[in-house]
Amino acid sequence: MPLSSIAHQRLHHQRISQTEFEKPEEVVSWMGAMQAQDYLGSLWAIGLRTKNATEADVEKALTNRTIIRTWPMRGTLHFVAPADARWMLKTFTPRVITRCAGIYKQEGLDKKTFTKSAKLLTAALEGGKQLTRKEVYEVLERGKVAAGNTRGLHILGHLAMQGLICFGARKGKQPTFTLLDEWIPATKMPVAEEAMAAFTLRYFASHGPATVQDFAWWTGLSTTEAKAAHEAVKSQLTEETIQGITYWTASSNSVVKTKSPGVYLLPGFDEYLLGYTNRTPAIDTTRYKQIAGNGNGLLSSTIVINSQIVGMWKRTIQKDTAIVEAQAFDTFNKTQKNAVAAAAKKYSKFLDLDVKII
């Protein structure tokens, strides 16, 4: 079995090559969590996994609170379902917070500062209020908590990881913050083991075939914790070893048909790559360096053909037209060019704009 079969199955399980989902919240629930660092890119990550969704539809799901945006795991922004948010924050963020100790120290952020910030923000946000970053920083400054440099950023992140706040609706183009407990309905905290088992299964269903190490990296759990979580649901997973590496997928997953997996324009931080620490099934290490720039944590949008990443793309909006600039690592033949154009058209439909391909 070649390594590319792993990638092929992932396209299917991730609901990129076909999807039954009609609503953004169905996609997010299926995926467990979706990386949402680049806001506009991550709207597309949901859109491309949804039947006929437009960008406005995904934004509506965010304002209607059927999906929410916060830092539930790994110290990275994700979209999650409201029903999962509290359990995930409680389970995954303590390790992240510990890992942030160095940064907090550097910024002079101690327990007292966080407690004071929490009080200030609770008072300012109570009653369903939503404040932009700038407004939040003003509240902090008025309360004598310096929010300059990256302090404000880390305060927001920390309080979000503690489950006090999360992102609200956008005000114009600006994101806002609001109280989590006011933003989403109260949920009963599930039994820890059961919730972990269900979540682990969901990962291996939506991201499989994946390794235990992938799961550990994705969630930010330690290898030991990830191994234990995996062990608990192992009987419901199917195993596959390629080149000495063992991959797992949920046994309940439907079998992948061997039809051509198609051409896709994925956003920069799509789960197709960010769902795993080892990305070699979709792209070799040398090529990966091209999309990862100089290793600063920023990733280019990618072009996927036959389950392999074969190029990069970017978009610029000019009035009513989305200009899609596609760049192959090697060259695209005519068939591939046409397929890329068709994929760009799909994207422009999502944006509700005309498209021009360069």
Place this chain on the structure above:
DNA sequence: GCTAATTCTCTAACTTCGCG
């Protein structure tokens, strides 16, 4: 004044390397 062009500010986190 209005629009276009330009500049500026700010936001995100991944990988690698080294040490215990």
Place this chain on the structure above:
DNA sequence: CGCGAAGTTAGAGAATTAGC
């Protein structure tokens, strides 16, 4: 092998300036 610290950049949107 696991963990922590350090290094690193593109792009969006706001703000400002230029041009007419």
